Amino acid sequence: AYDEAIAIDPTNMTFVNNKSAVYFTLKEWDTCIEHCLKAVEIGKANQAPYEDRAKALARCAKAYQKKKDLVNAIEYCNLAQLEYYDKGTQRLLKTLELEKRKADTLAYQDDEKAEEAKQRGNEHFRNKDWGEAVKEYEDAVKRAPKNAPIRNNLSAALCKIMDFSGAKREIEKAIELDPQYVKAWARKGDIETVLKEYHKALESYKKGLELDNTNTTCSQGLRKVTQLINYGRQNMTEEQxxxxxxxxxxxxxxxxxxxxxxxxxxxxxxxxxxxxxxxxxxxxxxxxxxxxxxxxxxxxxx
Structure with missing residues (x-):
């Protein structure tokens, strides 16, 4: 029926666009895209309403989305918006951009390359090149976001550049990934001690010792923070x-x-x-x- 309508009025993009909708329903994505673009071409040649051309381009974007081709999906979404702004298409664009970011993040992950970045970070750390160590560890985290020891290393490097809030964020993430990671509990206690969050440091060291009662970092940290609590305030001014x-x-x-x-x-x-x-x-x-x-x-x- 659409072919007959097209034959009768080849200058009307609506019939070709409707045909693209059929191919979309049939999940014939390439054929759908072909007809969407043909409809747009006819529409431009015959001064079809911008809104109609935008609808064809939006369907083209959706077909590319189904093909997992997010680059083209985003491109055609933007083209549709240039023809005629539509709130629904804008929502689709935001969804596509989010999917693209997630896909890019997943594509970047690589355990082997994460280990390589970690080793480069370790070398910079040994050489006291803290800034470069942070960069390498951050790259390693992107490559292996669920690797707790890498986040522990990043936390250590951030401490060296005095970014204690960042260091705490990373070590808390390491603990979230591996609650049994004693080194992370010890570092968390150390950071909280520096931040004068003594009540939190006490808990962190105690948690580390619950997991490993021989851990010297936790036991020494616990003694230190207890002394700070018991005697440190005696030397504080009222303002402090x-x-x-x-x-x-x-x-x-x-x-x-x-x-x-x-x-x-x-x-x-x-x-x-x-x-x-x-x-x-x-x-x-x-x-x-x-x-x-x-x-x-x-x-x-x-």
Whole structure:
């Protein structure tokens, strides 16, 4: 029927475009694309509405998407938008661009090349060329995003250039990938100590020691951070103490503890009813929360 209509009026792109829709339904992508482009050609030659030409180009983009040819799919989506802007086509374009980024990311992954980049990073690290080490480790992470030891190395290099927030982000990702990775827990504790997040460092070192009670980095780190908590505040100015407490309040866990009615009562009892507070501290959960507040510098012991 479409062929008959085309024969009667070969200057009307609609019939050819409708035929392309049939081929799309039949999953004959190449033939669909061929007819889409032919429809556009006829449309341009005969001053067809821009909207009609855009629809044909959008279908062409969808056919390329089905073929997994995202480069051409994006190209024809853009061409469709140049002919006639359409919100649906714009949504398709964003979807295609996202698919392309994901495909490019997957295509870049290569365990062997990741190891090569890691070794180059190690060489730069040994030579104290921290910036180049970071670049190589970052490339290795892109090549093998689920490799926890590589992220640990990147975290170490970021520490060397004083990017502690970046270092913490990478080491937390390493732990997410491998919760049993003791070196990562130790490094996390070290970073948190530098950031004066002593309550977090305590937990990180303890977690590392739960996994390996012979780990010297965790045991030494635990001793150090305990000393900092117990004695460090004695040498702080009031301004420094306020700064530490303010930083601690950025931690959602600390805020949650402080809004716990039981903890609020215990804190009041420390001043008003010490015996009740002492009794409450016999509860393991309460004691852990109070100790966390002390470690964070939110409350002080006298």
């Amino acid at each position: 103490k306020k700064g530490q407490a303010a930083r601690a309040m950025d931690d959602p866990e600390i805020r949650n503890i402080l809004t716990d009615p039981v903890i609020q009562q215990v804190l009041r009892d420390f001043n008003e009813n010490p015996n009740a507070a002492q009794q409450a501290m016999l509860d393991v959960g309460v004691r852990a929360k109070i100790n966390k507040l002390i470690a964070a510098g939110v409350i002080e012991t006298r």
